[in-house]
Amino acid sequence: MKKIEAIIKPFKLEEVKDALTELGVYGMTVSEVRGFGRQKGHKEAYRGTEYTIEFVPKTKIEVVVVDNLANKVVETIIRTAKTGSIGDGKIFVSNLDEVVRIRTGETGDRAI
Amino acid sequence: MKKIEAIIKPFKLEEVKDALTELGVYGMTVSEVRGFGRQKGHKEAYRGTEYTIEFVPKTKIEVVVVDNLANKVVETIIRTAKTGSIGDGKIFVSNLDEVVRIRTGETGDRAI
Amino acid sequence: MKKIEAIIKPFKLEEVKDALTELGVYGMTVSEVRGFGRQKGHKEAYRGTEYTIEFVPKTKIEVVVVDNLANKVVETIIRTAKTGSIGDGKIFVSNLDEVVRIRTGETGDRAI
Amino acid sequence: MLTSSALVLAMTMPGLALFYGGLVRNKNVLGTIMHSFIILCLVSVMWVLWGYSLAFGPDVGGVIGSLEWFGLSGVGGDPNPAYGSTIPHQVYMLFQLMFAAITPALVTGAFAERMRFSALLVFAALWSTFIYCPLAHWIWGGGWLAKMGALDFAGGAVVHISSGWAALACALVLGKRKGYGTAYLAPHNLPMTLLGAGLLWFGWFGFNAGSALGANALAASAFLATNTAAAMGALSWMVAEWLHRDKPTTLGAASGAIAGLATITPAAGFVGLFPALLIGLTAGVACYAAVVWKGRFGYDDSLDVVGIHGVGGAIGIFATGLFASKLINPAGANGLFFGNPGQVYIQLATIGAALVFALVGTFIILKLIDWTIGLRVDAEEEERGLDLSQHEERAYS
Amino acid sequence: MLTSSALVLAMTMPGLALFYGGLVRNKNVLGTIMHSFIILCLVSVMWVLWGYSLAFGPDVGGVIGSLEWFGLSGVGGDPNPAYGSTIPHQVYMLFQLMFAAITPALVTGAFAERMRFSALLVFAALWSTFIYCPLAHWIWGGGWLAKMGALDFAGGAVVHISSGWAALACALVLGKRKGYGTAYLAPHNLPMTLLGAGLLWFGWFGFNAGSALGANALAASAFLATNTAAAMGALSWMVAEWLHRDKPTTLGAASGAIAGLATITPAAGFVGLFPALLIGLTAGVACYAAVVWKGRFGYDDSLDVVGIHGVGGAIGIFATGLFASKLINPAGANGLFFGNPGQVYIQLATIGAALVFALVGTFIILKLIDWTIGLRVDAEEEERGLDLSQHEERAYS
Amino acid sequence: MLTSSALVLAMTMPGLALFYGGLVRNKNVLGTIMHSFIILCLVSVMWVLWGYSLAFGPDVGGVIGSLEWFGLSGVGGDPNPAYGSTIPHQVYMLFQLMFAAITPALVTGAFAERMRFSALLVFAALWSTFIYCPLAHWIWGGGWLAKMGALDFAGGAVVHISSGWAALACALVLGKRKGYGTAYLAPHNLPMTLLGAGLLWFGWFGFNAGSALGANALAASAFLATNTAAAMGALSWMVAEWLHRDKPTTLGAASGAIAGLATITPAAGFVGLFPALLIGLTAGVACYAAVVWKGRFGYDDSLDVVGIHGVGGAIGIFATGLFASKLINPAGANGLFFGNPGQVYIQLATIGAALVFALVGTFIILKLIDWTIGLRVDAEEEERGLDLSQHEERAYS
Ligand SMILES: Nc1ncnc2c1ncn2[C@@H]1O[C@H](COP(=O)(O)OP(=O)(O)O)[C@@H](O)[C@H]1O
Ligand SMILES: Nc1ncnc2c1ncn2[C@@H]1O[C@H](COP(=O)(O)OP(=O)(O)O)[C@@H](O)[C@H]1O
Numbered sequence A, B, C: 001m002k003k004i005e006a007i008i009k010p011f012k013l014e015e016v017k018d019a020l021t022e023l024g025v026y027g028m029t030v031s032e033v034r035g036f037g038r039q040k041g042h043k044e045a046y047r048g049t050e051y052t053i054e055f056v057p058k059t060k061i062e063v064v065v066v067d068n069l070a071n072k073v074v075e076t077i078i079r080t081a082k083t084g085s086i087g088d089g090k091i092f093v094s095n096l097d098e099v100v101r102i103r104t105g106e107t108g109d110r111a112i
Numbered sequence D, E, F: 001m002l003t004s005s006a007l008v009l010a011m012t013m014p015g016l017a018l019f020y021g022g023l024v025r026n027k028n029v030l031g032t033i034m035h036s037f038i039i040l041c042l043v044s045v046m047w048v049l050w051g052y053s054l055a056f057g058p059d060v061g062g063v064i065g066s067l068e069w070f071g072l073s074g075v076g077g078d079p080n081p082a083y084g085s086t087i088p089h090q091v092y093m094l095f096q097l098m099f100a101a102i103t104p105a106l107v108t109g110a111f112a113e114r115m116r117f118s119a120l121l122v123f124a125a126l127w128s129t130f131i132y133c134p135l136a137h138w139i140w141g142g143g144w145l146a147k148m149g150a151l152d153f154a155g156g157a158v159v160h161i162s163s164g165w166a167a168l169a170c171a172l173v174l175g176k177r178k179g180y181g182t183a184y185l186a187p188h189n190l191p192m193t194l195l196g197a198g199l200l201w202f203g204w205f206g207f208n209a210g211s212a213l214g215a216n217a218l219a220a221s222a223f224l225a226t227n228t229a230a231a232m233g234a235l236s237w238m239v240a241e242w243l244h245r246d247k248p249t250t251l252g253a254a255s256g257a258i259a260g261l262a263t264i265t266p267a268a269g270f271v272g273l274f275p276a277l278l279i280g281l282t283a284g285v286a287c288y289a290a291v292v293w294k295g296r297f298g299y300d301d302s303l304d305v306v307g308i309h310g311v312g313g314a315i316g317i318f319a320t321g322l323f324a325s326k327l328i329n330p331a332g333a334n335g336l337f338f339g340n341p342g343q344v345y346i347q348l349a350t351i352g353a354a355l356v357f358a359l360v361g362t363f364i365i366l367k368l369i370d371w372t373i374g375l376r377v378d379a380e381e382e383e384r385g386l387d388l389s390q391h392e393e394r395a396y397s
C-alpha cells in the first residue's frame, strides 16, 4: 500500500476530491497546513507596524491506496490541482507497512 | 522504529491516550483533520441556501514506537477507538529511518 | 529523497525556518499540532471546575530533501530548535518513494 | 422609561444571549443564543396579547389578573395611576414586557446544550403564562403578596427567584449533559461571555433605575445601589476564588458582578450606599460557594442559574427586609434595621412562595412536555451539537 | 432625542457592521465592517456640509433643498417649526444624519466581498448626495411626495426601498462573486451576525420611537409597533422556513426580525397593535420567499438587501396606506381600512417613485464609476480577500 | 444624565475592554479585558467611599478635596449648585464615577500583555487616588487650574492627558514585551476591536454630550462636535496612512476615530462645527504620526495610549484655547481666535501641569510597586500568556 500526500492550493480541494472519487478512491484525510516555498506570502500592517508573512495557507491531502492505483492517483492530482502558477504544491509518495480499519479490524488492501 | 498514524473519532482521543499511556507509550502527537470516507457528513443551510459538507472532523494521532511495540499499539488503538459504527477510522503503519530527541540529540530507540 | 518531520516549540519556528533557508532548503510545510509527552500541560478553571489539559501546542515541520542533505537538515533543526528544557520535541526521518511538483509534473530530486 | 425598556431588551438579546452563548461549547452556541432570542420574540407577542393582562390586569382573587386587557384593550397612552401616574400606560406595559422576556430566557442556562428546540418553544410559552404571569401578579400586579406588603423593587422574586429555582427543576428533570464530570466542557468563547456580562450590567441600569418610573432622585439612588453591588459582587467573588483556589478568574469576576446585580435587584430602590456594599459583598461570596457546592449535589445546572439567580434573588429579597428604609424611598417600607422586624417575615414568605411555586410549577410543566413531545435531544444529536442537529447551521466556518 | 440619535448611530456601527461582517467569509470581514464604518464617517462630514441642506433646506421646486444651509449655517439651537417645535434644530439634524449614514451602509450588503475600496468611497459620496438627499427631500423635506401626502414615518421609502432597490442595481452591475452557486460561501461567524441583529433591534427603537420627536405617547406607540413587528417577523420567518425546509434556523429568525423591523418602519407611528402583528407576520413570510426566490433570478445580492429591505420597505409603505389611523397619530392620515382609499394610491406612487429613482440612479452612478476607476477587485484579489488585498490586514490571527 | 452615565460605563466595559482585548494576542485577551473590567469595579467602590470626596469635596488649598464627603455623606438627592443646579447631586457623582473608572483603564493599554494581576490592582488603586483625584480636583473640582480659568469640557486633561502620559511612564518602567520588534505581535481579533471602537464612539456621546449636564442645545452642540471630530479623525488618519503606506487600514480608521474623539473631548462644549472639523483633521494626522514615530523612540507603548490619548488630549486642550467661543457656550470663555489670546497660556499651563504630574506621579507609583511586589510577570509566564498564568483560563477553546 502507498501513502500519497499532496500539498495543494486550498480552493482546489473540491475538484481534486471529486476527481479522486471518480477514480474509485473513496477515502482521504485532509488538513490545513501552511507552506513555505517559492510562492511569496503576504504583508500585513497594524498601526504602521508591518509584518511579512512568509507562510501561505495550503491544504494537505493524504490518500492511502493499493500499490497499483498510486500512479493514477498522482496523475489525477496533478491534473486537477494544477493552475500553472507558482505554489501549486507537491506530491509525496511513500510506502506503508500496514493499514487497519478500526471498525472491523481488517488489514491490508481490504482495509482501505 | 515504526510510526503509527491513526485517524479516529475526536471524542475517543482521551480514551486512546489513556490506554496507550498504560501500555508505556509516553509520547504522541495529535492534530485536527477532516476525513472523507463512507461516513457521510452534514448539511448546513443559510437563508435557504444549502451546503453539503462531506468532510467529517477527525483526530489524527501519530505515535512513534520501537518495532516490537508496534503491534500492541495497533491493537490497543483498535480496542479503544472502536465504536462499531461507520467512520471509526484507519490506522497506518510505516517505517522510520531515524528518530532524534531535540533536547539531547539522542537518536534511535533511546530518543522515543 | 528523505522526509524529515520535526515537532518543535511553536516560538522556534521562525528561527528554524531561517536556518534551513540558509542551508539552501527553500521549501517546507508547517502545521499546528498538540503534543503529549514528558512536558506537562496546563490547568484551567471555570467557576470552580478544573480541567487539566495534558496536550501542549507544538508546531510540526515537514521538509523533503535529497538524501545527502538529510543529515545537515537534522543537525540544523537540533541546533536551532533546542532550548534544553523538556518538550523541545522530536525529529523523525523516513524514506520517500517519489516526489512530484504539481505545477510542472517534474519528479524526483528536481521536484523538491 | 422607553430608553430603559430598550436597555432591558438589550439585556436579553444580545446581552444574555452572548453571556450564555460564550459559556457553551462551539457546537451549541447558536442553539443557545437562539433560546434567548426566540423567547424574546415569543414573549413579545404573548405579552401584548394575554400576558400583560394576566399579570397586571384587574385582580381576580389576589391570584391572577383577568383577561380584560387582552390585546392591550384599554392599555393606551393615558397613565394608569396604579402603574405610574406620570407615564403612559403603554410605556409601563412595554417596560414590564422586557422583564417578562428576560426571565424565561434566564432559565435556559440550566438546560443548555441538550434541550430540543420544539420543546423549548412549548416550555417558554407555558412557563411564561403559568409561572411568570401569576408570580408577577402576586407581587407587582396587586396580588396577595403585594397586599401583604412584600418588597421587590425590580424583580428579586419575580425575576431571579422564579428563574433560579425553575432552573433547578430543569436541571433535575433533564439530567446531566453527556460527559458531565469527565469530558472537557469548558466555555468556548469567554470574551463573548464578558461582552454579554458588560451588556447585562449596562442594561441592568434600565432594569433597576428604570423601575423608579422616572428620571428622579430615586432613580439615581437605585442606579448607585446597582452599580455598587455589581462592583462589590465582582470583587468579592474574585477574592473568594483567589483565597479558595489560588487564582482570580475573569469568568469569576463577571459571575460575581451578575450575582451582585441579581441580589441588589429587589433592594435597589429601597437601600442606601452601605447596605448596597454589603449586599454585593455577600452576593459574591455566597453565590461562589453555591456554584462550588453544586458539584456535591450532582445536578448539572449547566450555566449556574440556581447558584447565581436562585441564591442571589433569595438573598436579595431577604436583605431588603433587613435594610429597606423609608428615608430612601418613602413609598416603600422600613426593614429590620430601621425598626420594622415584621418586614423580615413578609420577605421570607415571599421567598418561600416564589421558590416553591417556581420549583413545583416548572417541574409539572417539564414532565408534561416530556411525556408528550419529549424534552431532550437524543444522544447522537447531543454529540453533533444543537447547532447542526436543531438548526442545520454552524456558528463558525 | 439625542439618545435616539446615539442609538441609531450604534445601528450602523457596530450594529450593521457586525451583522454584515458575520455573514461574509473570514477573509472579507474587515473589508465588510469597513464599508459601514467609513460610510458613517463620510456621511457624517458630508451631511453637515451639504447633505442636510440638500435634503431639508428650503425647497427648490419640490425636488431638492437649496444649499442655503451649507455648513449648517442657520441650523442652530433654536427649533425649526417644520422639524419639531420642541427640539433644537441641530438635534433634528443629528437625528437625520444617522438615517443618512445607515442607508448607504445598508446597500453595501449587495456587493459584499468584491467591491474595490476606492470605488466604495466614491460610490458612497455620490449615492448619498444624488440619491439619498433628493429622496429624503421628496418625502421628509417638503418635496413633491410630501405635498402629495405620502406617509413614511421613519423611512420605509427613504431608507429601505432606496437601499433595497439600489442593492439590486449593485448586484446586477457588479455580477456574481467567484464561486457563487458552487463554492462554500457560508457566513463565517453567525454569533457576530446575531450580535449585530440584537444591536440593530435595540437601535431601531431610536429609529422608530425617536421619529416621534419626543418622549410621548406616540413614541410609546411606535415603540410597541416596532417591537411587535420585529418579534412577529422573526417568528413568521422561522415558521415559514420550518415548514418549507424542515429546520428553523437562527439566521432565519434574525433575518425575520430585521425584515419585520424594516417593514414596520414606515408604519410605526401610524398603526396600532394588530396591524403591527399583521405587518410583522407578512414581512417574515414575504421576505423569506423573496430570499429563496432570489436563486431563480440568478443575481448575487450577497447579503439579501433586496429581499429584506427592498421587499420589506415596499410592503411597509403599502401597508401604511392600509392601516394608518388618525386615532394613533392625529398628524398622520387614515388608510384604506379607516375609510381613506386614496392613501393607497399615494403610497403606491411613493413606492414606485422611490424604487425607480433608486434603481436607475444607482445604475447610472455605478456605470460611471466602473468606466472611470473600476468597481470590482480583480480575480486574484477576490481570491485573497478584501482584508488583505484592500487593507493589508487580517481579522483573526 | 443617568443614560449618559450608563453610556460611559459601557465605554469602559465592554467598549474599551474589547477595543484593547482585540488588539492583543490570543493568549492575553482575558487578562486584558480583565484590566478594564476590574478597574471599573475597583473604582466604583473607591469612588463612592473616598474618591469623589477627594476630587469634588470641599476644596483644600486648591490642591485636593477634603474627606468630608467620605462614603457620600452629604451627597444626596438634592442638587449641588456647583455641580449642576438641575440634577441630583448623586447623579453628578455617578456621572463622574464613570470618568474616574475609564481613565485608569485607558492606561492599561501601555503595559498590555506583561503586567502581573496583583500589581495591576495596586496600581489602579494608587493611581486613581493619587493621580486622578487630584487632577480632577484641580480642573473640575474648584482647584487651582479651575481658578486659573482652564477649559476642559469633558476631560481632555483630566482623562486623556493624564492617562496618555501615565502610559508613557508605564511603557518606560515596564520595558518592552518579549519579541517586540521581531516576533509577530499582531492583533488577534480586529472585529472585536472594531466592535469596541463602535461602542466607544456610541458611549462618547454620553461622555461629551452628557457633560452639558442636561438635554439642551449645548448638549446638541457637543454631540455635533463629537460626531464630526470622530468622523474627520477616522478619515484623516485613513488618508494619512493611504498616502504614507499605500493602503488604508480598518484599524487605522478606527484609531483615527478614537483620536478624534479624544481630541475633541476638552473642546466639545465650547466650539462650533468648523473648529470641530479642523480638530478632527489634526487629530487623525498627528496621532498617526505619533504612532509611527513611536518606533524611533523605542518604547513599547503596546496599544498606543501615548500616541492617541496623550497626544490627542494635549492637542485638544490647546485647540480649545484657540477655538473656544462664548457664542457656543456662554459659561465658557473665548479662545485666541475669538479675541482672547490669554486663554492659550492658561491651556498651555494646563497641559504642562497635567502632563508632568501624570508622568512623574505614575513613575513614582510604578517604582514603588516594582520594589515591593513586582510589576511584571516572569518570562515563562509571559510566554504562556496572562490568561493561563494569571487566571488559569483560556479565551477560546
Ligand atoms: N522541500 C519541501 N518539503 C516540504 N514541503 C515543500 C517543500 N517544497 C515545497 N513544499 C510545499 O509545497 C508548496 C509549494 O511550493 P512552492 O515552492 O511555493 O511552489 P511550486 O511547488 O509551484 O514550486 C509550499 O508552500 C510547501 O507547502
Ligand atoms: N484511503 C484513505 N486514505 C486516507 N484516509 C482514509 C482513507 N479511507 C478512510 N480514511 C480516513 O478514515 C476515516 C474513516 O473512514 P470511513 O470510510 O468513513 O469509515 P470506516 O473506516 O469505518 O470504513 C475517513 O474519515 C478518513 O479520514
Ligand SMILES: Nc1ncnc2c1ncn2[C@@H]1O[C@H](COP(=O)(O)OP(=O)(O)O)[C@@H](O)[C@H]1O
Residues within 6 Å of the ligand: B026, B027, B028, B029, B030, B062, B063, B064, B065, B101, B102, B103, B112, C007, C034, C035, C036, C037, C038, C039, C056, C058, C085, C086, C087, C088, C089, C090
Ligand atoms: N513517541 C512519540 N511519538 C510521537 N510524538 C512524540 C513521541 N514522543 C514525543 N513526541 C512529541 O514530542 C513532543 C516533546 O516530547 P516530550 O516528551 O514532552 O519532551 P522531550 O522531547 O524533550 O523529551 C511531544 O509534545 C510530542 O508532540
